[in-house]
Amino acid sequence: MTRPRPLVPRDDPADSVRVVGEFGVIARVVARAGRARVAEVGPGDDAAVLRAPDGRVVATTDVLVEGRHFRRDWSSPEDVGHKAAAANLADVAAMGGVATALLVGLACPVDTATTWLEGVAAGLAAECAPLGAAVVGGDTVAAAPGSGAVVLSVTALGDLGGRAPVLRSGARPGDVLALAGRLGWSACGLAVLRRGFSSPIAVVQAHRRPTPPYAAGPDAADAGATAMCDVSDGLLADAGHLAEESGVVVDVDRAALVRATLQPSGPLQQVAAALGGDPLAWVLTGGEDHALLATFPAGAVLPAGWAAVGAVREAPGGAAVTVDGEPAAAVAAAVGAGGTGHAHFR
Incomplete structure (x- = not known):
């Protein structure tokens, strides 16, 4: 570094x-x-x-x-x-x-x-x-x-180009949860900068200049997305907005999320190894990458650039976010995150 x-x-x-x-x-x-x-x-x-x-x-x-x-x-x-x-x-x-x-x-x-x-x-x-x-x-x-x-x-x-706006409130049980863009890179870059370093340059630059997948939003709307938001405060935190507004449980599939976001021996793993942390903490709770998170009807063909990372379920106990069925807060704590995402006045 x-x-x-x-x-x-x-x-x-x-x-x-x-x-x-x-x-x-x-x-x-x-x-x-x-x-x-x-x-x-x-x-x-x-x-x-x-x-x-x-x-x-x-x-x-x-x-x-x-x-x-x-x-x-x-x-x-x-x-x-x-x-x-x-x-x-x-x-x-x-x-x-x-x-x-x-x-x-x-x-x-x-x-x-x-x-x-x-x-x-x-x-x-x-x-x-x-x-x-x-x-x-x-x-x-x-x-x-x-x-x-x-x-x-x-x-x-x-x-909107004639499209109906895609709200946070349209997710329904049985929908597929999908992601476009990268997660954890900005948070990883911030961790590097806070320690007085400026490399790996890829993650530092991701913090300085995020690269949202702009075209993925209209593409998702055209493909029938039922709900959508950008990930500015962290995946778990922003998935919570979808869950709350739609009255559902948003369940993240950990293995699918890792496949979609963490490259083998990629920069997040390299920095996490150097700092003694878990790269999944940045993926789950890091903000400012401005990836897009959306839900699609079961069986829908996801547009290019989108990857399935979970599912929407009934919420008999109230709206919530889970990871493989476990409460989001517990999973975040287990990977060493200091919460489920950014809170502006915390």
């Missing part, structure tokens, strides 16, 4: 937000924003104007706070932009939609270098571009004196 680059200086550069001013910052960020396919009026007016081909708009918001969701000594500004976009774009995909535009609110210290903000804008644009989306507007404000932290609030808008 190699150690990360040193902490970025937090002095007041000549090209800071304080010097350039609000409209100077906006001009530089907009220059890197890209173009949204559905935009009739983009950044520069009081509001953007977007076409809504489906007649409905999918909308979702996430907030990223420096020191909690990212660190500038661990991630480049482009990394931060990619991560902020991915957290929102994945939520649109989890509804069965395709993202069309982002709105970004920014609060930052007045000594923030404008080049850093330009990097964030470039990362946002690069993450959106393959979907035909882009940043179409937003707002900037100085952070509270003494706070020292950058806060990004990102709202994503999306289009």
